[in-house]
Amino acid sequence: MPEPIPITSLWLTCQRPARDQRRGRYVPETSTHPGKMLPDCAAHAIASYTAPGDLVLDPMVGAGTTLVEAIHLGRHALGVDIEPRFTALAEANVALARSQGATGTAKVITGDATALLDLAPASAVGKVELVLTSPPYGRHAHGLVRTTTTGVSKRAHAYGDRQRGNLAYAGWSGLLDGFTAILAASYQMLRPGGTVIITCRPVRRRPDDFIDLPGEFLAVAQQVGLIPVQRAAAMLAAVRDGQIVHRASMFAMMAVRKSREDGIPVHLVAHEDVLVLRRDVVSPAGTAP
Numbered sequence: 138m139p140e141p142i143p144i145t146s147l148w149l150t151c152q153r154p155a156r157d158q159r160r161g162r163y164v165p166e167t168s169t170h171p172g173k174m175l176p177d178c179a180a181h182a183i184a185s186y187t188a189p190g191d192l193v194l195d196p197m198v199g200a201g202t203t204l205v206e207a208i209h210l211g212r213h214a215l216g217v218d219i220e221p222r223f224t225a226l227a228e229a230n231v232a233l234a235r236s237q238g239a240t241g242t243a244k245v246i247t248g249d250a251t252a253l254l255d256l257a258p259a260s261a262v263g264k265v266e267l268v269l270t271s272p273p274y275g276r277h278a279h280g281l282v283r284t285t286t287t288g289v290s291k292r293a294h295a296y297g298d299r300q301r302g303n304l305a306y307a308g309w310s311g312l313l314d315g316f317t318a319i320l321a322a323s324y325q326m327l328r329p330g331g332t333v334i335i336t337c338r339p340v341r342r343r344p345d346d347f348i349d350l351p352g353e354f355l356a357v358a359q360q361v362g363l364i365p366v367q368r369a370a371a372m373l374a375a376v377r378d379g380q381i382v383h384r385a386s387m388f389a390m391m392a393v394r395k396s397r398e399d400g401i402p403v404h405l406v407a408h409e410d411v412l413v414l415r416r417d418v419v420s421p422a423g424t425a426p
């Protein structure tokens with residue numbers, strides 16, 4: 138396991154609630170995707186690490202947040218997802234963005250991104266300036282909460298059928314193996330010097346079982362030759378007058394309360410880890426690319 142890199146930057150990506158970030162900019166069915174990136178987080182990453190006209194790739198595109206924010210910023214974008222219903226959603230969101238004046242173009246492909254190099258247009262290989270993505274963590278880690286008269290239930294927490302290849306159902310080691318394959322292919326898609334940004338969170342599977350997914354993802358990214366350049370915290374809470382204004386769901390608050398009653402001192406999660414890595418300008422073998 139490589140040395141952890143400290144968090145060196147804070148992204149204020151939740152000054153507006155998530156629903157305000159998406160309202161009118163995304164089709165209403167977007168709420169059916171269980172694990173979306175905050176639009177302000179995607180926009181911040183794209184604006185900071187690319188220029189207009191650059192190509193942005195999300196190999197696990199979900200509802201298409203990366204694509205929508207990229208084309209609104211005048212970048213071009215390519216997205217892949219294994220679930221046809223999510224690629225249809227991403228296409229609907231891209232169409233809405235284009236109808237609202239987004240000047241970039243986006244292509245959406247349905248397929249297993251572990252075979253990314255077979256799916257992507259050959260003309261895009263080695264041309265991507267930024268890979269921006271967030272892997273799935275399984276059904277327990279995502280979802281919307283609905284309050285009912287009988288209590289609280291989760292909806293939209295599943296990624297679809299237990300289709301072979303969907304990393305949400307692959308178990309932790311399957312997720313890491315699949316993500317390693319996707320990152321290795323993404324490395325080939327990048328231009329030399331291009332950037333990879335991964336957003337993710339640690340997962341608490343049972344109250345006493347804490348999985349350091351950001352640390353694991355950082356390790357596999359380095360295995361495929363990417364060089365860590367920064368670790369940031371993308372806020373899932375607002376910051377006002379130096380105070381954190383949390384936006385946690387009732388479900389998350391109940392889980393924290395229950396853990397504390399059981400003597401486990403957990404806190405509400407207020408940020409997502411952002412790993413920023415780069416493809417070297419010289420290939421690992423030392424030859425100029």
Ligand SMILES: C[S@@+](CC[C@H](N)C(=O)[O-])C[C@H]1O[C@@H](n2cnc3c(N)ncnc32)[C@H](O)[C@@H]1O
Binds near residue numbers: 305
């Ligand atoms: C956390 S979500 C990404 C959300 C996306 N960033 C957004 O903002 O909507 C992860 C996505 O990875 C997709 N996925 C899982 N396994 C995959 C695979 N092998 N190839 C491509 N996509 C995959 C899931 O269907 C899911 O939509």
